Amino acid sequence: ARYEVGRGWYDARLTRYAPLQLDPGAAALHYAQSIFEGLKAYAQPDGTVATFRPEANAARFVRSAERLAMPPVPEQAFLAGVDALVDADRDWVPTGPDQTLYLRPYQLAVESFLGVRPAHEYLFLIIASPAGAYFPRGVQPVSVYVSEDYVRAAPGGTGDVKCAGNYAASLLPQQQASALGCDQVVYLDAVEKKYIEELGGMNLFFVLGSGADAELVTPELSGTLLPGITRDSLITLARDMGHRVTERKVTLDEWRSGVTDGVITETFACGTAAVITPLGEAKARTGDFLVGAGVPGTLTMALRESLLDIQHGRVADTHGWLHRIA
Numbered sequence: 001a002r003y004e005v006g007r008g009w010y011d012a013r014l015t016r017y018a019p020l021q022l023d024p025g026a027a028a029l030h031y032a033q034s035i036f037e038g039l040k041a042y043a044q045p046d047g048t049v050a051t052f053r054p055e056a057n058a059a060r061f062v063r064s065a066e067r068l069a070m071p072p073v074p075e076q077a078f079l080a081g082v083d084a085l086v087d088a089d090r091d092w093v094p095t096g097p098d099q100t101l102y103l104r105p106y107q108l109a110v111e112s113f114l115g116v117r118p119a120h121e122y123l124f125l126i127i128a129s130p131a132g133a134y135f136p137r138g139v140q141p142v143s144v145y146v147s148e149d150y151v152r153a154a155p156g157g158t159g160d161v162k163c164a165g166n167y168a169a170s171l172l173p174q175q176q177a178s179a180l181g182c183d184q185v186v187y188l189d190a191v192e193k194k195y196i197e198e199l200g201g202m203n204l205f206f207v208l209g210s211g212a213d214a215e216l217v218t219p220e221l222s223g224t225l226l227p228g229i230t231r232d233s234l235i236t237l238a239r240d241m242g243h244r245v246t247e248r249k250v251t252l253d254e255w256r257s258g259v260t261d262g263v264i265t266e267t268f269a270c271g272t273a274a275v276i277t278p279l280g281e282a283k284a285r286t287g288d289f290l291v292g293a294g295v296p297g298t299l300t301m302a303l304r305e306s307l308l309d310i311q312h313g314r315v316a317d318t319h320g321w322l323h324r325i326a
């Protein structure tokens, strides 16, 4: 769909995948006035297709738009667009184990001008791509590099929304992590460089203790981390399973000494793409450590199965999280 100041949203349509024509002066190309979402459609055992909590993505998209001074796509229009695309692409929803159709709604400023101000013209698009199982050969812990040089988000910045610029800023630290043999970057807060925030595209959870008494701790939504929909779902699922879940600040020192002392038994990251990924080796300038003996933890795997079972329709959807495409 297109937007013009004075006209509003118009021209919503389904078209074949093709290159876009953009004016070389399009504001998004110069000033990153660009936001996006990521969600998935899952083939259900009864042959239907469902998306997972799309209303949460629509609501976050509106918050992202407002932070980037863009006119938000109405939530109903966002949801109708996702439904229409999934319906049209039904045959592209894979049915293999843990396979999905990944959906990427996004909005960019297309008006051409060279001053810095919010644009008057926008494009809202949704593209789709079949996605294979994230761990085709079984779940493997990822190694992480704690970045003490770069931050992902600063107070008052854009860290709590999904805008393109956040990810541009994360490329260099990611390259640095890769050069050190690590899969992902762990970001600390920008002010004290002390508190753990999240990975470049996933939220974090720490497991304290084990068995039925295990407790979960996740960094609180400080305003500089993205409120993940997977994070929110896992807080609910863990509480359903009888575990205590606390949202609070966690320092790098607490994480490292907790792991070393055996207080923190598991650490995992979560997000739409990987669902849950256990963390293994952690590298930091102030000392490396190994989480959970380098193997996926029990609660990590139980929560992973629990969420995947709901998403793939293998158990009852007691929270009403699945949205069936009629």
Ligand code: PMP
Pocket: 038, 198, 199, 200, 201, 202, 203, 226, 227, 228, 229, 230, 231, 270, 271, 272, 273
């Ligand atoms: N943090 C960041 C920075 C992300 O990009 C993502 C992916 N959207 C997440 C966390 C996880 O969010 P969600 O569970 O909604 O996919």
